Amino acid sequence: MFDHVTIRVSDRTASERFYDTVLPVLGRSRTSSGERFVQWGDFSLAADEQPVTRRLHVAFFAPTHEEVDAFWRTGIGAGYADDGEPGLRPQYSSDYYGAFLLDPDGNSVEAVSRRPHRPDKERGAIDHVWLRVADLASARAFYETIAPYSGFAPQESGPAGGVQFRAESGTSFSIVRGTPSAQVHLAFPARDNATVDGFHRVALAAGHRDNGAPGERPIYHAGYYGAFVLDPDGNNVEVVNHSDWDADALPG
Numbered sequence: 001m002f003d004h005v006t007i008r009v010s011d012r013t014a015s016e017r018f019y020d021t022v023l024p025v026l027g028r029s030r031t032s033s034g035e036r037f038v039q040w041g042d043f044s045l046a047a048d049e050q051p052v053t054r055r056l057h058v059a060f061f062a063p064t065h066e067e068v069d070a071f072w073r074t075g076i077g078a079g080y081a082d083d084g085e086p087g088l089r090p091q092y093s094s095d096y097y098g099a100f101l102l103d104p105d106g107n108s109v110e111a112v113s114r115r116p117h118r119p120d121k122e123r124g125a126i127d128h129v130w131l132r133v134a135d136l137a138s139a140r141a142f143y144e145t146i147a148p149y150s151g152f153a154p155q156e157s158g159p160a161g162g163v164q165f166r167a168e169s170g171t172s173f174s175i176v177r178g179t180p181s182a183q184v185h186l187a188f189p190a191r192d193n194a195t196v197d198g199f200h201r202v203a204l205a206a207g208h209r210d211n212g213a214p215g216e217r218p219i220y221h222a223g224y225y226g227a228f229v230l231d232p233d234g235n236n237v238e239v240v241n242h243s244d245w246d247a248d249a250l251p252g
Helices: 012-026 065-077 138-151 193-205
Strands: 004-008 037-040 044-048 055-061 081-088 097-102 108-114 126-133 163-166 174-177 184-191 209-214 224-230 236-242
Touching: 004 193, 012 037, 012 044, 012 055, 012 065, 012 108, 065 097, 065 108, 081 108, 097 163, 108 126, 126 138, 138 174, 138 236, 174 224, 193 209, 193 224, 193 236
Parallel strands: 004 044, 055 108, 126 174, 184 236
Antiparallel strands: 004 184, 037 044, 055 126, 081 097, 097 108, 163 174, 209 224, 224 236
16 A cells, blocks of 8 residues: 655645545545645645646545445535546446546546455555656656565556556556656565665665655654655655654655
């Protein structure tokens, strides 16, 4: 599963209002809000001088069809744009039931229910992410290189002619060809600092760009040990070990 995913937004107030409207329907209320980030569990947003995240697809887990319906109705009732009404999507799997809205920056936001169901405690957690990338082969090579450290293994096929990476939990992310989503932050959890170190070392040895050497980041919380690398499209990819977790704030 993801440790966290962060997007950049053009209007913090507008984006906060959107996610504060639709995510609580799935049991995921705001967990922290600071000067730099606003967080709903494993999902957060930031408004800064970085380019805005667009053309991203992020889906949140719902245990029932009724919650998927309520997510969509709540968003539509609040004036947000439809991106696909509730229903089965057999092109993904026979029991895939989803509904889609557009956030204020045009990202596609989904509630999805499907088997196998995740534990109730993960209600409203990120189910999957789709990233658009400029060069599918280059992006695939990057994520295959870090797969032993991210915990997301490449699958034989992915949606829309792309490549899917899947964790044992069933959480996934996919890369598909298109105008890059840009400025997405993907953070993967590690059980120890050695995994963080290995991720950074292997990525740099493969020619990828450093965005932060392995080390403690007490600005986030005591025991936060992470490393950062840029993928071929400039997305900030992290592996992090929370060796002494005692804070709610997450980085972007």
